[in-house]
Structures are given as C-alpha cells and as structure tokens.
Amino acid sequence: MILLLTPEESFVPFLQGLVGDTVEISRKWDPAWRDAQPIEVVQSTVVPVPDVVIVGPTVPESVALEWAGAFDREHPEIGRLIIAPATPDLLMGAMRLGVREVVPPNASGDQIREAVDRLLGAAARLRSAMPSNETASVSTNRVISVLSAKGGSGKTVVATNLALGLNEVAPGGVVLVDLDIQFGDCGSTMNLEPEQTLTDAALNASVLDATTLKVFLTPHPSGLFLLGPPQSLVDAAEVTSQQVKAILDLLVGIFEYVVIDTSSGIDDHAITAMEFSTDLVLLSSSEVPSVRAMSRHVETLDTIGMTRQERHFVVNRAGTRVGLRTSDIEQTVGLQACVEIPSSRQVVMSTNQGAPIIHSAPKDPAARAMQELVDRFVPEQAEDSRAKRGWKGKR
Ligand SMILES: Nc1ncnc2c1ncn2[C@@H]1O[C@H](COP(=O)(O)OP(=O)(O)O)[C@@H](O)[C@H]1O
Ligand SMILES: [Mg+2]
Numbered sequence: 439m440i441l442l443l444t445p446e447e448s449f450v451p452f453l454q455g456l457v458g459d460t461v462e463i464s465r466k467w468d469p470a471w472r473d474a475q476p477i478e479v480v481q482s483t484v485v486p487v488p489d490v491v492i493v494g495p496t497v498p499e500s501v502a503l504e505w506a507g508a509f510d511r512e513h514p515e516i517g518r519l520i521i522a523p524a525t526p527d528l529l530m531g532a533m534r535l536g537v538r539e540v541v542p543p544n545a546s547g548d549q550i551r552e553a554v555d556r557l558l559g560a561a562a563r564l565r566s567a568m569p570s571n572e573t574a575s576v577s578t579n580r581v582i583s584v585l586s587a588k589g590g591s592g593k594t595v596v597a598t599n600l601a602l603g604l605n606e607v608a609p610g611g612v613v614l615v616d617l618d619i620q621f622g623d624c625g626s627t628m629n630l631e632p633e634q635t636l637t638d639a640a641l642n643a644s645v646l647d648a649t650t651l652k653v654f655l656t657p658h659p660s661g662l663f664l665l666g667p668p669q670s671l672v673d674a675a676e677v678t679s680q681q682v683k684a685i686l687d688l689l690v691g692i693f694e695y696v697v698i699d700t701s702s703g704i705d706d707h708a709i710t711a712m713e714f715s716t717d718l719v720l721l722s723s724s725e726v727p728s729v730r731a732m733s734r735h736v737e738t739l740d741t742i743g744m745t746r747q748e749r750h751f752v753v754n755r756a757g758t759r760v761g762l763r764t765s766d767i768e769q770t771v772g773l774q775a776c777v778e779i780p781s782s783r784q785v786v787m788s789t790n791q792g793a794p795i796i797h798s799a800p801k802d803p804a805a806r807a808m809q810e811l812v813d814r815f816v817p818e819q820a821e822d823s824r825a826k827r828g829w830k831g832k833r
Contacts, residue, residue, distance in 0.1 A: 439464060440554065441488035443479070443505065444521075446496055453492075456551040461558070464488070476508035484513060489561035490554060494521035495543040503531040510535050514691035515648065517557030521550070536647075560649055580815055581686075581696045583711040583747075586721040587731030589702040592754040593721055594618070595785055596808065597699035598627045599796040600719070603812030604695045605662040611694035613655065613663040617682070617711055618701040619674045622667025625656070629792025632656040632666025637673040639665065640681035651688050660797070665689070679706045686714045695815070704738060712739075717815065718747045722771065723754045724761030733771045749773060750814060755781040776814065779807040 440457070442450065442465040450465050457463070466483045474482075483491075491509055493502040499522045506518045519539040522528055532540045539553040584597040601614035616622035616636065625632050639646065639654035655663040665685070668674040689696050698711040712718065718739075722732035739745070751771065753764055756778035764775055782804035788795040795805040796812075 439486065439488045439490075440558075441466065441483060441491045441516075443467065443483065443491065443493050444495055444497060445469075449495060452547075453550070453554075456547050457554055457558075476504040477512065479505055480508045480512045484509075484516075487513065488516060490517040490519060490557040492519045492521060492554070497522065499523065499525060499528040499531075503528065503535065503537075506532070506537045507535045510537075514688075515561070517561050519553055519557055521545075538647075560647070579690060579694055579696075580717055581690055581698070581715045582717045582719060582815065583698045583700060583708070583715040584719045584721065585700050585704075585708060585712075585735070586702055586728075587735040588723075588728045591702070591721045591723050591728060592779065592785075593702070594623055594627055594699050595789060595794075596719060596721060596752065596754070596779070596811070597697055598624055598794045599805070599808040600812055600815075601662055601695070601697040602628075602658075602660060602794050603796050603809055604697065604815060605658075605660050607812075607816050608694045610661040610663075613665060613689055613693045613696050615665045615686070615689065615696060615698045615711075616667040617698050617707045618667060619677060619705075619707050620668075620671055620701065622699065622701075624664060624699050625666050626792055627789055628658055628662075628664065628794060630656050630658055630664055630666070632664060635666040635668050635673065636682075636685070637668040637676055639685050640677040643681035643684040646684065646688060648688050648692050651685065651692070663693070677707075679710050682707055682710045683714075686710065690714060704735070704742075709742075709744075712744050712747065715747045717750060718744075719750045719752055719811070720773065721752050721754055722767065724756050724758060724764070724767060726762065729762060729767050729770050736771055736773060750776050750811070752777045752779060752811060754779045757781070777807050777811045779804050779811075 439462045442463055445467045450463055454463055471479050493505050502520045502522050506520060509516055509518055518537045520532060520537055521541055521543055524540055524542050529540060539557055541549050541553050584593045586593050601612050605612040614624055616624040634654040655665055657663055700708045700711055722728045751773035753767055753775045756764055758781050764778055768774055780803045782802055784795055784799045784802040785804050788798045795802055796808050799805055
C-alpha cells in the first residue's frame with residue numbers, strides 16, 4: 439500500500455494510472471499539519487502501515503524532509519519518496535536521511551513509476567526477511583551490550599545464551615553482533631562458521647540498506663542471526679567506528695533485539711555499541727581483580743556520561759567457596775547484582791561443543807540463571823504468550 443501525503447487530490451488518479459490497479463493508494467492530508475510536529479503527522483497517518491510513503495507534490499521541501507526524517511525514525515522499514523523540486527538542499531537532506539528516491543514534480547510518468555516500483559520491490563524483500571507480526575508485537579526494540587572489564591568473565595557465554603533465549607520469545611527477531619573485534623568467538627560458541635563477517639559488512643557500509651545487510655548475517659538453526667567477527671586481526675583493523683555505527687543503525691531498525699558481545703574494557707567499538715544500547719549487561723566474576731576492575735569500569739561509564747542505559751549487573755561464577763561474597767562484590771562495584779550465574783562444568787562443555795547451555799542443558803543451574811537474565815528483557819505480554827505456547831523455559 440502507498441501512503442500519499444499531498445493536498446493534490448488529482449495526483450491520486452495520475453499515480454494509480456502509473457502503478458496499476460493492484461496497488462492500493464491512500465491519500466491523506468490535513469491543513470492542521472502545518473502546525474503539527476513531524477512525529478504527530480507520522481502517528482496520525484501510519485495505520486495501517488504502508489509499504490511506501492510519498493510526500494508531495496506541493497509540500498514545501500523543508501516540511502517534506504522533516505516528515506521523511508520522522509518516518510525514518512519511527513518506521514525505517516517504510517520506503518520513502520519525495521516529490522519536490524530537486525534543489526541541492528533537498529538532495530543533501532534526503533541523502534542524510536537515507537531517502538533514496540527524490541523526483542521532481544515535472545518528472546515523467548515513467549520516472550515516477552520506476553521510483554515507486556523500486557521502493558515497493560525493496561519493501562517486499564524486506565517484509566520477507568522481517569520477523570513475523572506475531573513476534574513484532576510482543577516487545578519493544580532493545581539493544582543490549584554485554585561488557586566486562588576483564589577477559590574471561592563470561593561475556594561471550596552470556597551474550598550467546600541471552601541471544602538464544604530472546605530468540606525463543608521473538609523467533610527470527612534477534613541478531614547477535616560480535617564486536618569483540620580481534621578475538622570474537624560467538625561463532626564457535628554456537629557452532630557457526632560465518633562466511634560473511636563484520637568486515638565484509640563494514641566495507642559495504644556506505645551502500646547497505648536493511649535488505650542488503652541481511653546477506654552478511656549468518657543464520658543459526660534456531661532462527662537467531664549472527665553478525666560474525668572479522669576473521670583475522672588484519673580484517674579487524676579495517677573496521678571503523680563509522681562503519682559499525684552505520685551497521686548498528688540498520689540492525690536496530692530491523693531486529694527487535696540486538697545483542698552485542700564486546701571485547702574486554704572500553705574500546706572504540708564498545709563505546710559505539712553503548713551509544714546504541716538501551717541496556718548494558720555488566721559482568722564480573724567473583725575474584726578480586728575482576729571485581730576491582732569492574733568497579734573502575736563503572737566509574738568510567740559515569741565519567742564519560744554513559745548513564746542513559748539501564749544497567750544489569752551480573753556476577754558470574756558466583757557462590758564458589760573461594761570467590762568473594764556477592765554482597766561484598768555489590769558494595770565494591772556499587773551496583774546490585776540482578777543475576778548470579780553459578781560456576782558450572784556444563785558451561786565449559788557446552789562452550790567447547792558449540793551448543794550453548796540454555797539449549798543443551800536448560801536445567802543446569804547456570805542455564806537457569808541465564809534464563810533469569812533473558813526474562814529481564816521480556817515484556818509481560820510475551821511471557822504470557824510463551825506460557826500459553828507451553829514453552830518450557832520458565833521455572
Ligand atoms: N559460569 C561459568 N562456569 C564455568 N565456566 C564458565 C562460566 N562462565 C564462563 N565460563 C568459561 O570461561 C571461559 C571464558 O568465557 P567467555 O564467555 O569466553 O569470556 P569473555 O567473553 O568475557 O572473555 C569459557 O571457557 C567459558 O566456558
Ligand atoms: Mg568473549
């Protein structure tokens with residue numbers, strides 16, 4: 439369906455003649471929009487959600503750009519076409535907003551039809567790649583970065599299990615991004631060998647869109663998608679923060695959950711990941727160096743202003759006789775632990791076998807703790823529907 443925002447009633451039969459009778463066109467216009475915020479225009483026109491929105495003709499170019507920007511933020515999956523004189527300002531603004539189609543009002547019918555066809559084609563391809571509506575309705579988008587100050591804290595184990603657990607709730611709606619740029623091992627932890635990696639996506643970042651980005655993802659049999667890490671340190675060095683930003687920007691528009699595994703400490707890519715994140719999973723094991731380092735890590739997050747995200751402090755390998763008590767860890771770090779993952783041989787075995795514990799040994803106490811973490815990100819509605827489907831993950 440095409441949503442047409444223009445005061446020009448006569449444009450409807452003209453456009454219908456170009457695209458054919460099988461494509462529904464819905465024209466909407468309200469003079470009150472002149473004083474409305476762009477987001478209000480989006481909200482009042484976007485039900486039902488169209489495949490393509492066309493702004494113009496005879497909508498001022500600055501207004502058309504503002505609306506296209508608001509559609510981009512609220513519904514990046516909708517293709518956008520602006521019909522307005524192609525001034526340099528309009529073209530620059532359109533490029534910045536990723537509006538790929540701009541045609542002048544005096545364009546030929548063929549030019550307009552071709553632009554609309556391209557957008558409808560892209561919308562159809564994206565729809566087939568998108569998670570189903572059922573899953574789309576159960577949660578709001580979350581971007582979750584898994585971080586720790588020290589290596590070996592269990593980031594990769596937690597990120598892979600978290601992503602797989604969330605994928606049970608939103609099948610096909612979850613992507614795991616391995617941003618441990620030099621030594622990423624999410625693939626082997628899940629028995630996947632990505633043919634395309636972050637480097638391949640990054641080198642194409644400037645021309646990627648939501649549809650083409652899918653080519654670089656590796657599907658896990660569960661329906662989870664992985665964006666695999668560079669295959670060598672040389673490949674890793676080619677990836678810039680700008681490219682990672684462009685990729686995350688697209689992924690956030692496509693997937694309900696983006697889970698990001700990081701390397702230890704706070705490098706450029708971790709900062710990029712955090713900038714996109716709604717949630718931070720902060721991991722520490724229960725040994726003194728790890729706890730002290732996490733305390734400094736949290737202090738640094740405060741110092742650099744990374745305070746907007748919800749923090750979830752997780753103590754890994756908790757409760758061992760030789761480890762610190764959780765209450766002491768909490769006091770040192772200054773955060774309350776929301777989940778404690780016990781030390782478990784099953785975790786090591788599952789890592790070595792490439793079969794994450796949440797699937798391979800769901801009854802293991804460590805798997806139950808992982809599930810507890812997953813549940814923190816699941817809205818109640820989804821938990822209900824999961825319970826109705828008889829899903830066994832819940833204790
Ligand atoms: N709760 C746990 N019990 C036992 N072993 C664990 C646990 N958490 C992690 N491990 C093991 O510790 C190692 C490091 O974990 P990993 O997730 O790779 O850490 P990171 O990504 O933070 O460097 C892996 O071999 C993993 O199997
Ligand atoms: Mg790791």
